[in-house]
Amino acid sequence: MPPGKKTIIVLTKFMVSAGIIILVARDLDLSSLKADLLAVKLHLLALAMLLLFAQTFALCNRWILILRAIGVSLNWVAGWRIVLASAWCPPAAKRSGYGCCGAMESSGRRP
Numbered sequence: 001m002p003p004g005k006k007t008i009i010v011l012t013k014f015m016v017s018a019g020i021i022i023l024v025a026r027d028l029d030l031s032s033l034k035a036d037l038l039a040v041k042l043h044l045l046a047l048a049m050l051l052l053f054a055q056t057f058a059l060c061n062r063w064i065l066i067l068r069a070i071g072v073s074l075n076w077v078a079g080w081r082i083v084l085a086s087a088w089c090p091p092a093a094k095r096s097g098y099g100c101c102g103a104m105e106s107s108g109r110r111p
Contacts, residue, residue: 059083
């Protein structure tokens with residue numbers, strides 16, 4: 001694909017995304033959002049972050065074990081990249097079947 005056409009496609013996607021965000025954000029009641037954010041208990045937020053970290057640690061270790069079983073050496077940095085990429089791109093993972101273990105489990109397939 002020529003560079004000019006690729007740029008036009010990226011800019012079009014950006015403009016459509018920005019338009020959708022503006023349409024959604026224009027009808028938000030920010031005072032209720034502020035009240036909800038101030039009502040959050042900090043110890044529960046810290047617990048949620050700790051659980052999220054533990055989950056990504058376990059998923060990274062799982063990838064390392066799976067790939068080690070098929071003879072592929074994987075370090076922790078690459079494992080984290082796989083886990084984070086699969087967390088941000090679950091639709092692509094579900095389509096390909098190779099993205100993340102969570103997407104494969106939800107579709108009924110096992111690694």
